[in-house]
Amino acid sequence: MSDAIRSERTRLAAAGARAVAADLSGQPSRDVAKGNAFLAMLLLAMSIALLGLALLLIDAVADGAGRFGISLFTEKASSLPANAGFQDAILGTLWVIGGVILFCVPIGVGAALYLEEYAAKERWWNRLVEVNVQNLAAVPSIVYGILGLAFIVRGPLNLGFIVLAASLTLTLLVLPTVIIAAREAVRAVPDSIRQGSLALGATRWQTIRRQVLPAAIPGVMTGVILAVSRAIGESAPLLLLGAATFVTANPTSPFTEGYTTLPVQIYNFFARAQDDYIQLAAAGIIVMLIVLLAMNSFAIWLRNRYEQRW
Amino acid sequence: MAQDESRAGTGRETREAAAERAAIAVRPGEFRQHAGGRREKVFELKGVGVSYSGAAAVKDISLDVHRNDVTALIGPSGCGKSTLLRCLNRMNDLIPGAAVEGHLLYHGEDLYGPNVDPVQVRKLIGMVFQKPNPFPKSIYDNVAFGPRILGRKENLDEAVEEALKGAALWEEVKDRLDSNAFGLSGGQQQRLCIARCIAVQPDTILMDEPCSALDPISTGKIEDLMIELKQQFSIVIVTHNMQQAARVSDRTAFLMVELDADEDNRWGRLVEYDETEKIFTNPSDKRTEDYVSGKVG
Numbered sequence: 001m002s003d004a005i006r007s008e009r010t011r012l013a014a015a016g017a018r019a020v021a022a023d024l025s026g027q028p029s030r031d032v033a034k035g036n037a038f039l040a041m042l043l044l045a046m047s048i049a050l051l052g053l054a055l056l057l058i059d060a061v062a063d064g065a066g067r068f069g070i071s072l073f074t075e076k077a078s079s080l081p082a083n084a085g086f087q088d089a090i091l092g093t094l095w096v097i098g099g100v101i102l103f104c105v106p107i108g109v110g111a112a113l114y115l116e117e118y119a120a121k122e123r124w125w126n127r128l129v130e131v132n133v134q135n136l137a138a139v140p141s142i143v144y145g146i147l148g149l150a151f152i153v154r155g156p157l158n159l160g161f162i163v164l165a166a167s168l169t170l171t172l173l174v175l176p177t178v179i180i181a182a183r184e185a186v187r188a189v190p191d192s193i194r195q196g197s198l199a200l201g202a203t204r205w206q207t208i209r210r211q212v213l214p215a216a217i218p219g220v221m222t223g224v225i226l227a228v229s230r231a232i233g234e235s236a237p238l239l240l241l242g243a244a245t246f247v248t249a250n251p252t253s254p255f256t257e258g259y260t261t262l263p264v265q266i267y268n269f270f271a272r273a274q275d276d277y278i279q280l281a282a283a284g285i286i287v288m289l290i291v292l293l294a295m296n297s298f299a300i301w302l303r304n305r306y307e308q309r310w
Numbered sequence: 311m312a313q314d315e316s317r318a319g320t321g322r323e324t325r326e327a328a329a330e331r332a333a334i335a336v337r338p339g340e341f342r343q344h345a346g347g348r349r350e351k352v353f354e355l356k357g358v359g360v361s362y363s364g365a366a367a368v369k370d371i372s373l374d375v376h377r378n379d380v381t382a383l384i385g386p387s388g389c390g391k392s393t394l395l396r397c398l399n400r401m402n403d404l405i406p407g408a409a410v411e412g413h414l415l416y417h418g419e420d421l422y423g424p425n426v427d428p429v430q431v432r433k434l435i436g437m438v439f440q441k442p443n444p445f446p447k448s449i450y451d452n453v454a455f456g457p458r459i460l461g462r463k464e465n466l467d468e469a470v471e472e473a474l475k476g477a478a479l480w481e482e483v484k485d486r487l488d489s490n491a492f493g494l495s496g497g498q499q500q501r502l503c504i505a506r507c508i509a510v511q512p513d514t515i516l517m518d519e520p521c522s523a524l525d526p527i528s529t530g531k532i533e534d535l536m537i538e539l540k541q542q543f544s545i546v547i548v549t550h551n552m553q554q555a556a557r558v559s560d561r562t563a564f565l566m567v568e569l570d571a572d573e574d575n576r577w578g579r580l581v582e583y584d585e586t587e588k589i590f591t592n593p594s595d596k597r598t599e600d601y602v603s604g605k606v607g
Contacts, residue, residue: 120406192443196503199401200456200510201433210455215446308446 057289064282072283076248077265081276086284089265091250092163092243093232096261099167099254100174100231105224107171108178109213112220115179116186117208137176144173145237153241161242164254166261169237174227181223185216188308218306225299229292235263244268262288350377352514352544353398353421356413360393363407367393368578370412373563375514380536380545382559382586384552386601389565390578391548395516398546399435400428417513433460436507440519442499444491444506449474449483452491452502456510469509476542477505478535497528504535508543515539517547521554533558552602555586562589564598 075085111133119126148169152159159165189212197207238244242257243264251259260268262284269281353375360367368390375381383391393402400421402408414421421431445452453470462469470487474480479501483494491502500520507515517536521529536545536558549555555562563583569576582589582598593599600606 190443192439192441193445195401195404195439196443196445196506197455198404199399199432199437199439200459200506201429202455202459203429206459210459211445 056285060282060285060289062282063279064284064286067279067283068286072287076250077246077260077268078248081272081274081280084269084277084280086262086265086287088247088250089260089262089284090287092259092265093261095163095251095254095256095259096166096170096238097228097232099164100170101224101228103167103171104175104178104227105220108175108224108227109182109220111175111179112182112186113208113213116183117204117212133176133179137180140236141173141234142236142240144169145240147172148237149240160257162255162257163251163259166238166241166243166259167254169241170231170234173234173237174231177227177230178220178223181226182216182220185219185223186212188219189215215308218302218308222299222303225295225302229295229299232292232295233263233288235261235267238264239267262291351375351415352377352417353546354413354415354418356415358394358397358410358412358414360390360397360402361409361411362405365575366577368565369568371565371578371580373580373583375544375546376561377544378540378542379560380540380547380558382555382562383546383548383565384550384555384562384601385565385578385581386567386606387550388576388578389567391565392518393578394565395518395546395548396437398514398516399437400431401437403428433510434512435514435516436510436512438500438503438507438515438517438520441523442496442503444494444499444502447491448488449491449494449502450487453505453509456506460510473505473509474502476508476539477501478531478538479505495528497524497531500524500528500532501535504532504539508539512543514544514546517545519548519550522550529554552590556590559586562586564589564593564595564601566597566601 072085073087073090075083076088077086078084115126115130115133119129121127148165151157152165152168153161157165157168159168193211193215194207197211198204202210235243238261243260246268247258247260249258266281266284266288269277269284272278351374353373355374356372358371359369371394383394385391396402397410397414398416398421402410410422416431416435420426445455447455450470453473454466457466457469471480471484474483479498482498483502486493491499494502500523504515504520521532524532533554536547539545540560547555547559561584564581565578566581567576568579582593582595584594588594589598590602593602597606
């Protein structure tokens with residue numbers, strides 16, 4: 001830094017200090033008022049977001065607390081609200097989501113590794129893939145439901161209204177999120193690690209398999225958990241895929257026909273006239289919120305625990 | 311094989327060797343034959359140039375690197391020393407658009423020949439980078455990585471111990487082999503990278519400014535290590551630090567930046583290559599003298 005610049009800065013700093021000193025004795029300037037108004041707006045924005053969540057929680061707890069208990073987990077859906085529970089819906093969710101995890105992890109990580117490690121960024125088709133992955137993440141879930149109905153339940157795959165069809169459809173739905181998260185994780189591994197590995201005579205695949213992937217796993221897992229949380233909460237596409245039917249039996253395999261999931265069951269119970277069912281549905285919301293909060297907390301814990309600082 | 315010739319042929323020169331000398335002789339000023347030059351050559355560079363997407367980074371480098379020498383590449387920033395170093399183990403292959411021209415022989419074999427596998431090349435010619443780059447694993451796993459990718463499973467403990475001893479790090483880390491390598495100091499990390507490199511049992515080690523991120527004490531340790539290591543390996547080191555080149559190297563190559571007429575393009579060119587002592591005390595070229603005496607930098 002040259003002396004000229006330094007003395008200029010000193011002069012400006014001194015002028016600034018004088019201006020502040022002048023304010024001390026005078027009225028708060030308009031700038032200060034503006035700053036405070038802006039801060040108030042930001043606080044308001046945050047409160048609205050929190051308020052929504054708080055209202056949902058209060059409403060669900062007020063309605064459902066009386067109904068919340070172990071019987072929710074031990075009883076299946078029933079035509080008598082007093083006997084009804086969510087066991088079949090919880091198991092349905094587990095089966096569907098288990099399938100989603102099974103499919104979306106290898107496909108998502110594979111796609112991310114290809115895009116980050118192999119694809120030549122300057123080729124137009126790779127850029128097209130990139131843009132489209134981002135776009136797919138924003139497609140409404142009902143569109144995936146229609147796709148699943150046309151291509152998986154019927155059409156080429158013709159699987160029928162079974163659990164596996166729901167798993168595959170939800171996999172398509174969350175795959176863009178998983179790919180984006182996994183790409184971020186892979187990109188965060190510094191090049192010096194790749195170079196160090198290659199310089200030892202490792203092949204590209206050995207480098208990816210033994211260095212890049214292990215270092216990226218925590219980030220990938222975080223992304224997968226967040227994506228899966230989204231899949232758990234989805235009901236719209238499942239309504240098209242056969243989860244809407246009223247069932248009283250637990251699903252037993254990916255090929256079970258006639259199943260339901262938590263959000264769909266909550267939706268079904270709310271749609272009934274009896275007050276008892278409304279209470280039950282509210283209790284179901286509490287169950288779901290607990291599951292989602294637990295999963296998101298686990299994702300955050302995982303990220304903090306295993307995050308590699310370079 | 312040229313390797314066998316240079317070992318055996320002290321008396322009579324083979325035709326190939328004579329042709330080689332003739333080829334070198336047509337570039338006066340670019341290359342000076344080492345007076346006692348009958349030693350085994352690890353690298354022979356003849357008119358080597360490297361370009362990135364058509365823009366030349368270094369041009370027309372000819373020099374021989376001898377076995378069990380520390381060979382230093384010095385010169386100002388942007389003169390292409392690192393570029394030159396990185397084409398010796400084909401690390402430049404990883405950069406899209408990089409191209410190498412000229413002849414680059416490794417133990418008499420064309421390093422860029424059609425049947426040469428760059429992965430195999432890097433097993434024989436190790437590399438230590440400017441910034442220590444340990445893997446985010448335990449100290450043990452860092453060193454064992456090389457042997458493991460070579461498929462070695464038995465005697466891994468011995469191999470790790472030997473490599474760490476070879477890098478003068480064993481005494482400092484033997485009680486915490488399972489702790490993360492990121493917990494080591496910068497100098498220890500760099501010696502770990504050297505250990506990692508020698509665990510693969512290479513023939514040559516390339517070092518790209520290995521001490522530029524280290525404090526003077528760590529630098530001293532690594533310099534001592536280099537002198538130790540050259541008993542077993544041939545070492546090529548790029549350094550910004552002329553004193554370092556003077557302290558550790560046997561031969562020094564001085565590269566300089568050359569500009570074209572309109573000063574749009576710049577590339578590195580070899581000015582002088584000779585025994586280190588001669589480069590620093592009695593260089594043949596005025597430009598070398600100016601650089602090593604600190605008149606230009």
